[in-house]
Amino acid sequence: MRIFQNFEQVNTKDYSRIVAGAYFQLQKNCLMRIREILSSSEKETWLLVDVEHENSASDLNVILSKNERIKLFEQLGVDSYLSISTEKFFDVLKPTGQFHMKVNLLCGLTETGLNPKSGREFLCALSNKTRYFNWHKYLGFLYPLTGEVVYGNKIGRTLGYPTANVRPDDSGKIIPPIGVYAGWVRHNNIWYKSMINIGIRPTLDLENVTIEAHIFDFSEDIYGEEISIHFQSRIRDEMRFSSLEVLKDQLHTDQKVALQLLNNKSLFHQKDNFIFL
DSSP states (O other), X not given: OEEESSGGGOOGGGOSEEEEEOGGGOOHHHHHHHHHHHHHOTTOOEEXXXXXXXXXXXXXXXXXXXXXXXXXXXXXXXXXXXXXEHHHHHHHTSTTSSOXXXXXXXXXXXXXXXXXXXXXXXXXXXXXXXXTOOHHHHHSBOEEEEEEEEOOOOHHHHTTOOOEEEEESSTTBOXXXXXXXEEEEEETTEEEEEEEEEEOOGGGTOOSOEEEEEETTOOOOOTTOEEEEEEEEEEEOOOOOSSHHHHHHHHHHHHHHHHHHXXXXXXXXXXXXXXXX
């Protein structure tokens, strides 16, 4: 995929259509629309324009970070990609602007600007469904969370369950509810089965919410490196245990449940940068 850093790099004569959207809030209906355009425009060259959110906008909820969006579009087979601010996008679409071609507006992007309604509706639809965690049914793929592996307190290592603590690459990223999950971790283009904890770890009397993944059959030192977690199923709520030994026993049970869930591969049909359903 050819990635443009700004619109000055784009030769507008090369493209007959712009497919623009607020793709940070991409969901299944938008994903299906992009696929339709890809399949129906074999004789047409088009530029996908990713209209970015403002980091200061508190009412926007990020489903996909920019890094995740690029990887998703690469996997879908998009040829050309440009990321641009909302203001800049509408400037270049003016009659005096640089782009003079057909335009499709998707994913909450309208002729009057960016509508954050899609991200809010996503959160509202899922607010009462934490127990079953079916976000993938709304997205068309397992929900990803990409970030850097940072240092933690290393308690998991002493229990025989070392974890990779992840700092998301977008501060506005929607974080799944506190609890324990089965999922997949992608590192250096390799997929690993994993169980993930999101929470404050009450047994350790800690307060800050962390995102940490125990990666099965993995022992590399990956501090400072990027991984992506893809959430498949919710196992249980976060709990306080009477001792670390009791916690260790529960982690062993969680591992068995996670592996049973992850060994059901009938859910997935593609696993490259993303796991589609």
